[in-house]
Amino acid sequence: MIMELYLLKSTVILAILYVFYKLVLENTSIHNFKRFYLLGSLVTSFVIPFITFTSYGQVSAFQTIYTEGIPKLTVDKTIETINYWPLVLWTIYGLGVLFFSVKFLRNLFTIIQQIxxxxxxxxxxxxxxxLKENVIPHTFFSYIFLNKEKFESGNIPAEVLLHEEAHARQRHSLDIILIELLKIIFWFNPLFYFLKRSIKLNHEFLADEAVLKNGFETSAYQKLLLAFINPNNQSHTITPRLAHSINYSPMKKRFLIMKTNTSRRSILFRSLLILPLLSFLIYGFGSTETIKTGHENSYVSTNDLIEDIQIEIDENSKIYLNGKRVALSNLKNELNKLNKSLTVEEKQKYLSARIELENENNLNIAKEIENILHSCNVRSMSVGILKNERDAGLKHIRQINPMAGKTVEEAEGLYQQYLIDVENFTKANANAEKDENNPWSIEVQKNEDSPRTIEVQKDENNPWSIEVQEDGDNPQSIEVQKDESNPWSIKVQKDAASKDIIDEWRKQE
Incomplete structure (x- = not known):
C-alpha cells in the first residue's frame, strides 16, 4: 500500500471517530467507556486501511487488457532529472521526530530525577x-508528587489525595505515554494533539468521579478545585507534561460533567450508534480485491503482464533501461521493480533482455550488466553493437522478447512450444540424411570443391523444396534460387557487406 494513501485514510478515519466522540460521547457520564473508545479509535484508524475484502466474479470470454501504465519503449533518450523533494520531506520529518523525541525524553528525565x-x-x-517546591499535586504512574511541608503538616485535603490516587490506581499514565509516543511518530498530524487533550480531560472526569463516590459533597469539592486555579494559591512551578495534576482545565467542563447522570437508555442508544459508524468506516476505507474466474480469457491487470527488458549504452557510456536513464549502481534496483509478480522460476523461463551498445568500447559495461541481469534471474540475453550494423548497411531492427506483454499462462504456452521446437530441431540434426518417408525433408551435401560450403539440393518430388547452389564468384557465399513453379519460394543472395565478417571467420578457422 502506498504510504501516502494509508496516512490519508488513517487520518480521515481518526477524524471521523474523534468528531463522533465530541458530538455524542464526551458530555456523558460513561467515563470508562469513553477512555477505551478514545484508545480504540487510535487502533481502529491504523487497522482499517489494511482490511481487504475479496470477491469472486465471472468474466466474459473476451479478454480486456488495459494498456495504460504499460511502459513504452522509446528510442529517444531523455535526460533524467533528480527529484529532491523526497529527500527534503524525509529530512524535515526526521528533524521533527528528533525534536519531539528529545522533548519527550527531557520531560521523562525530569520526573525520574525528582523521584x-x-x-x-x-x-x-x-x-x-x-518536594520542597510549592507544587500542585500531580501523579505519574504510582508516584504522587506533593509539597513536603504541607504533607507532613496534614494540610493537603483528603479529596486531593483521593483524586491523585485515582489517577495512579487506574494507570492513566499508560494512556499518556502511548499518545506521546504516537505524537513523536505523527508529529505532523494535529489530531493527536486534540486527542491527547480529550484523553487527559476524561482522566480528570474519572478521578473526579472517584472522589465523589467516596461521599464528598460536589459543591465543596468544586470550591476546592477553584482554590487550586486561584493565582494567589498556585505555585509558579510548571507541572510536567507527562503527569496528571488536579487543576487540569477546563474547570467549567469538569463541573458540568460532575452533575451529569446519563440514563441507561441514552447510554445504550449512543453505544449502538458506534456499530453503523464502524461498518461505514470498514467498507468505506477498506481495500477491495476482485478475483475473476470462469473463462481462460479473463481480466488482465497491467501488473500481471510480462515486461520487456531493453538496455541501451550510448557513446558516452550512459545506460538506459526501457528508455529511462539509470545509473549502473542502481540498475539492479530498477530491474527488480519490473515483473515483480513473477516467481524466480517464472523469471528464469520467460524473461529475456536485449543489450545494445553504440560501439565496442563499452563491452566491459555490457559484461557487468549481464552479471546484474543474471543476479535478477534473467537467463536469456543478447548483445548487439549498433555501429557494426550501420557499417554493414543493415537496417536496425529492435529485438523484443516474444513473451513481453503476455500473461504468465500465455508465456507458458509459448515456452512449451519452444521446448517442442528445440526437441524437433535436435532430432533433425541427429539425422541429417534425407528421410524418404518425409516429403518435407531435404538432403544436405558437402561441396567437395569448397570444404567450407554445403549444397542443398532440390527435391524434385516436392515442389516446396529449394535448391541452394554455390556462387562461383564468391566461394564464401551461397545463393538460394527461386523455384519458378512455386510462387512461395524466394531467392536470397549473400550481402557483400558481410565480407568482413566472413574474413574474420576464416581467420578463426
Missing part, C-alpha cells in the same frame, strides 16, 4: 514523593 533525589513515603501501593 530519585527527593524523600519518599510509601502509602499502600502508592509512593508519595515529597
Amino acid at each position: 530519585r533525589k527527593n524523600p519518599k513515603r510509601q502509602d499502600r501501593s502508592f509512593t508519595n514523593i515529597l
Whole structure:
C-alpha cells in the first residue's frame, strides 16, 4: 500500500471517530467507556486501511487488457532529472521526530530525577514523593508528587489525595505515554494533539468521579478545585507534561460533567450508534480485491503482464533501461521493480533482455550488466553493437522478447512450444540424411570443391523444396534460387557487406 494513501485514510478515519466522540460521547457520564473508545479509535484508524475484502466474479470470454501504465519503449533518450523533494520531506520529518523525541525524553528525565533525589513515603501501593517546591499535586504512574511541608503538616485535603490516587490506581499514565509516543511518530498530524487533550480531560472526569463516590459533597469539592486555579494559591512551578495534576482545565467542563447522570437508555442508544459508524468506516476505507474466474480469457491487470527488458549504452557510456536513464549502481534496483509478480522460476523461463551498445568500447559495461541481469534471474540475453550494423548497411531492427506483454499462462504456452521446437530441431540434426518417408525433408551435401560450403539440393518430388547452389564468384557465399513453379519460394543472395565478417571467420578457422 502506498504510504501516502494509508496516512490519508488513517487520518480521515481518526477524524471521523474523534468528531463522533465530541458530538455524542464526551458530555456523558460513561467515563470508562469513553477512555477505551478514545484508545480504540487510535487502533481502529491504523487497522482499517489494511482490511481487504475479496470477491469472486465471472468474466466474459473476451479478454480486456488495459494498456495504460504499460511502459513504452522509446528510442529517444531523455535526460533524467533528480527529484529532491523526497529527500527534503524525509529530512524535515526526521528533524521533527528528533525534536519531539528529545522533548519527550527531557520531560521523562525530569520526573525520574525528582523521584530519585527527593524523600519518599510509601502509602499502600502508592509512593508519595515529597518536594520542597510549592507544587500542585500531580501523579505519574504510582508516584504522587506533593509539597513536603504541607504533607507532613496534614494540610493537603483528603479529596486531593483521593483524586491523585485515582489517577495512579487506574494507570492513566499508560494512556499518556502511548499518545506521546504516537505524537513523536505523527508529529505532523494535529489530531493527536486534540486527542491527547480529550484523553487527559476524561482522566480528570474519572478521578473526579472517584472522589465523589467516596461521599464528598460536589459543591465543596468544586470550591476546592477553584482554590487550586486561584493565582494567589498556585505555585509558579510548571507541572510536567507527562503527569496528571488536579487543576487540569477546563474547570467549567469538569463541573458540568460532575452533575451529569446519563440514563441507561441514552447510554445504550449512543453505544449502538458506534456499530453503523464502524461498518461505514470498514467498507468505506477498506481495500477491495476482485478475483475473476470462469473463462481462460479473463481480466488482465497491467501488473500481471510480462515486461520487456531493453538496455541501451550510448557513446558516452550512459545506460538506459526501457528508455529511462539509470545509473549502473542502481540498475539492479530498477530491474527488480519490473515483473515483480513473477516467481524466480517464472523469471528464469520467460524473461529475456536485449543489450545494445553504440560501439565496442563499452563491452566491459555490457559484461557487468549481464552479471546484474543474471543476479535478477534473467537467463536469456543478447548483445548487439549498433555501429557494426550501420557499417554493414543493415537496417536496425529492435529485438523484443516474444513473451513481453503476455500473461504468465500465455508465456507458458509459448515456452512449451519452444521446448517442442528445440526437441524437433535436435532430432533433425541427429539425422541429417534425407528421410524418404518425409516429403518435407531435404538432403544436405558437402561441396567437395569448397570444404567450407554445403549444397542443398532440390527435391524434385516436392515442389516446396529449394535448391541452394554455390556462387562461383564468391566461394564464401551461397545463393538460394527461386523455384519458378512455386510462387512461395524466394531467392536470397549473400550481402557483400558481410565480407568482413566472413574474413574474420576464416581467420578463426
